[in-house]
Amino acid sequence: MKNYLTKYFAKAISGLILFVLGSFVGVLAHYSLHRLSLSIEPFIYVSF
Amino acid sequence: MIFTTFWFLVFMFGFLGLYYLAGYFAVKIRLRMLLIAVASVAFYHHFTGDAGILLIVTLGCLTYFAGRIKNSILINLVIFCVALSLVFYKYTLFIFSSLAELFPALSSIPASEWSPVVAPLAISFFVFEFIHYLVDVKDGNKPISSPLEFLIFASFFPTLVAGPIKRFEHFIPSLKHGVANAKLISLDTQVGFLRVIVGFCKKFVSDMLTLYVAGTVPIFASYALIDRWLIFAAIAFKIYLDFSAYSDMAIGFSRMMGVKIQENFNWPYLARNIKEFWRRWHISLSSWIRDYLYIKMGGNRVSPLRHGFNLILVFVICGLWHGAAWNYVLWGAYHGVGLVFHQYFETFILNLKGKSFVLDFKQRNRKFSSFLGAINWGVSWVITMVFVWAGWLLFFYPVDQSISMFKALFHV
Amino acid sequence: MFNNLFSVIIEHFRSPRIFLLGVIFGFGLCVIFGMKLAHDGYYGAFERVQGPYQIDNHFLLSASQISKVIRSGCDTENVLVLIGGSSIMNGVGQPIRYLWSKKLKENLGDGYCVYNLAGPAGALNGFASTTMDILGAEYKEVFLVSDMSEGVVHYPPDGVMSQKHYFWDAYYKNMLSTDLMNYVSEKKALFQGNRKKLSESARNDLEKIELSMLLDGLFYYNDLWTYIDYNYFTSYYTQNAGAWQWTPRKIWPDYDFEVDFEVLKSLTHYTQPVDSEAFKATLSKYSNLSAYYDDSSGGEEVSSRYLSKLARQIEDNYLTRVSSNIILAYIGVSPYYFDHMAEDVQKGYEDIYKSKAELFESYGYSVVRPRFEAEDFIDPFHLNTLGGWKLADEVADRILTLDND
Incomplete structure (x- = not known):
């Protein structure tokens, strides 16, 4: 029983860690898209 | 950087979608091989146009047939041709202008008229791969027999533009394993995607360092000593992060296709x-x-x-x-x-x-x-x-x- | 040794399904937040689009945010006045306290709302014209004020490079009027033809802006991450940020320091010596003086080829359809510099202005030309507060006249 529980918790914790890591990667992917929109070559000001 | 364009992202994820989808067909290996080949050619064509394609195809054909025939004189000749094309496309102008500085009489001939102005994209990388292939075949390694596999080795798009420079003895088995086993829900996709994101993050830091360096280097001497050392380190990290980001993305995207590519960096600043x-x-x-x-x-x-x-x-x-x-x-x-x-x-x-x-x-x-x-x-x-x-x-x-x-x- | 540490760790957590779910969850959550922010808006009230909110300082102003600010700050019973155009209209050289657009609002009085959406390097088409289209149907009347600088009409509806993202943001989020959407598809061939004349890098940039805004229409990443930039911290190193590096954008200062009015007057540059030849070169580069000088008629009048080209561009511009609500201000060059020009340059400069103004007026635009003095300018082209106020008076009068008609 104890062995079963330990196994179960170990699996649940590793799953949770992986899920959190995955979410973090998902957020970074979303941020990456924003960052890619920004990196436009600087342009020379022609204000008139 | 080609990987950090929206064009590439749309291309890559479109490709990956088809690639995973191909896994549901009985002929998935052949289908995926074809997909990679078509995507690689389309990718290279998008960035270089017809002229660039012609060069890589010509050199690739020469290399492939020399490898198949396995005649050492022919192989040496092709190695010479391949190396010569690199020298021609990349170094003619440099050699000529250096000579013109030594012999001013030469400078009256406009070099730009007969020498190539821009080298085809990634020529330094695929030429090195071709030379490696030919030398290894000459030394007794078994050449690639399938033309499709060779085409993929020559033009595999994740590593085409900035490496890592592949070795065919390692790449072909890995490719075969990849096309046979790749799945959307797999450890390969998990590790590959994470690697791509790590690459993106490195690239973003490197971009900021580039801006920082560009703004500070022209007035380097006016900074305090500690800031000068900071800028000095920023220059070093800018190139490391930029280049290793590219390798990370190449390795990551390949891994998402199930193909393991050799590492290119191993904490060099340690x-x-x-x-x-x-x-x-x-x-x-x-x-x-x-x-x-x-x-x-x-x-x-x-x-x-x-x-x-x-x-x-x-x-x-x-x-x-x-x-x-x-x-x-x-x-x-x-x-x-x-x-x-x-x-x-x-x-x-x-x-x-x-x-x-x-x-x-x-x-x-x-x-x-x-x-x-x-x-x-x-x-x-x-x-x-x-x-x-x-x-x-x-x-x-x-x-x-x-x-x-x-x-x-x-x-x- | 411990290369790609993350990969090594993650290879020990063998549950790709959960990882994938996590990725979808994280990404999806961001999309939902982004959508909510685009819908609710986070951008605060503003006096003008300052430097920190320009794309070259790594900030993407979104059409959803600006229209939200205007909707919440201005009742639809009011007349909406939007200021577009270049840095001159933005009021570079004028502290916020004495900004010309504030004076314009004061002059117009109740019943009018004024929003300054002009930006450095901006033109007639841009933030303001796009906003005019988005809000046009909601307000009693919308006026667009811009300067008549060279290049103002040479742009497709998305405007200059630094403001294009705004148009495509509105386009892919279905905020534009059906009329404008139809116009864009009608003129596709024309825009693509013009694009072919551009350099490869400019073409790539254009494709990039459109593609990024198309994806933004699906994933709403710009609204979410500019929100974090604006309220919490700026995640991009910005060369012009100085001491405000990494801090929230909303606390970044305006580029014109708040100074006392008397100090402000003493700061004007109008008495600096002028190198006539160098200045002529500058003028030829940025104003279309070459159109005058290259004329086959021997420099007596403005080239007809130039004028017919301009006429075609005005005709092609979507804004000509609403030209009766557009006021173009002619600012010209500081009289101090004008006086230092050779006579033929002066004549050329005046002639070009006259023919351009006539042409615009013939297409229904209103043109105003305040009489400026040398002390109205902070440099050859930009107005200081004194000049700005003159401009405000003239523009207010014209708007009131047009509105009463």
């Missing part, structure tokens, strides 16, 4: 000597240079003087590979000299008359040696980093500016 640095920096290039230039020239089985000369020559070529300009040559020579110095120091000073006095000293002073070991670790690391980072100054800036920047690091 190296404690210059030799170790080159085992950790741009590994696919340094190992190529080791296998196909350094060892072919005799490796370390030649006289110390010849060995030193070979090292410098090999690194001058390595420098020139990075770009057709004198600062790259100088940068290569600088590293060559550094390696020679390291080699001689190791052979003649640390290992006097074949007996390591360092080992001897360690055995006699056990208590003291661990303390000395730590000091040695730190000092050698600092010296290596200052040497390598100063090299980046030569890599990016004109010689006089590099020297004055380097001097400014040491006086207030």
Whole structure:
């Protein structure tokens, strides 16, 4: 029983860690898209 | 950077969608192989146009057939042709303008009229791969028999533009494994995607460092000493993060396709000597240079003087590979000299008359040696980093500016 | 040794399904937040689009945010006045306290809302014209004020490079009027033809802006991450940020320091010596003086080829359809500099202005030309507060006249 529980918790914790890591990667992917929109070559000001 | 464009992202994820979908068909291996080949050609065509495609196809065909025929004279001839095309496309203008400086009479001929203005995208990479293929086949390795597999080896789009430089003995089995086993929900996709995101993050940091460096270098001397060292480090990290980001993305995207590509960087800024640095920096290039230039020239089985000369020559070529300009040559020579110095120091000073006095000293002073070991670790690391980072100054800036920047690091 | 540390770790957590779910969850959550922010808006009230909110300082102003600010700050019973155009209209050289658009609002009085959406390097088409289209149907009347600088009409509806993202943001989020959407598809061939004349890098940039805004229409990444930039911290190193590096955008200062009015007056540059030849070169570069000088008629009048080209561009411009609500201000060059020009340059400059103004007026645009003095300028082209106020008076009068008609 104890062995079963330990196994179960170990699996649940590793799953949770992986899920959190995955979410973090998902957020970074979303941020990456924003960052890619920004990196436009600087342009020379022609204000008139 | 091609990987950080929306065009590429749409292309890549569109491709991956089809690639995973192909897994549901009975003929998935052939289908996926075809998909990779078509995508690679489309990718290369998008960035270079017809002319670029023609060159890679011609050189690829020559290499493939020379490999199949396995005649060593023919192989040598093709190696010569492939190398010549690299020299022609990348170095004609450089050689000509350097000659024109020596012989002013030459400068009356407009070089730009007959020499190529822009080298086809990624020529330095695929030419090195072709040479590796031919040399290995000549040395007795089994050539790639399927033309489709060879086409993929020659034009595999994740690694086409900026490496890592592949080895076919490793790549083809990995490719076969990948097309047979790739799945959307798999460890490969998980690891690959994470690697791609790590690459993106490195690239973003490197972009910011680029802006920082661009704004600060022109007024380098006006900064306080600590800031100058910060800028010095920023230059070093900018190139490391940018380049390793590219490798991360190439490795990551390939991994998402189930294909494992060799690593290209192994924490190079932890190296404690210059030799170790080159085992950790741009590994696919340094190992190529080791296998196909350094060892072919005799490796370390030649006289110390010849060995030193070979090292410098090999690194001058390595420098020139990075770009057709004198600062790259100088940068290569600088590293060559550094390696020679390291080699001689190791052979003649640390290992006097074949007996390591360092080992001897360690055995006699056990208590003291661990303390000395730590000091040695730190000092050698600092010296290596200052040497390598100063090299980046030569890599990016004109010689006089590099020297004055380097001097400014040491006086207030 | 420990290369690609993350990969090594993650290879020990063998549950790709959970990882994938996590990725979808994280990404999806961001999309939902982004959508909510685009819908609710986070951008605060503003006096003008300052430097920190320009794309070259790594900030993407979104059409959703600006229209939200206007909707919440201005009742639809009011007349909406939007200021577009270049840095001159933005009021570079004028502290916020004495900004010309504030004076314009004061002059117009109740019943009018004024929003300054002009930006450095901006033109007639841009933030303001796009906003005019988005809000046109909601307000009693919308006026667009811009300067008549060279280049103002040479742009497709998305405007200059630094403001294009705004148009495509509105386009892919279905905020534009059906009329404008139809116009864009009608003129596709024309825009693509013009694009072919551009350099490769400019073409790539254009494709990039459109593609990024198309994806933004699906994933809403710009609204979410500019929100974090604006309220919490700026995640991009910005060369012009100075001491405000990494801090929230909303606390970044305006580029014109708040100074006392008397100090402000003493700061004007109008008495600096002028190198006539160098200045003529500058003028030729940025104003279309060459159109005058290259004329086959021998420099007596403005080239008809130039004028017919301009006429075609005005005709092609979507804004010509609403030209009766557009006021173009002619600012010209500081009289101090004008006086230093050779006579033929002066004549050329005046002639070009006259023919351009006539042409615009013939297409229904209103043109105003305040009489400026040398002390109204902070440099050859930009107005200081004194000049700005003159401009405000003239523009207010014209708007009131047009509105009463």
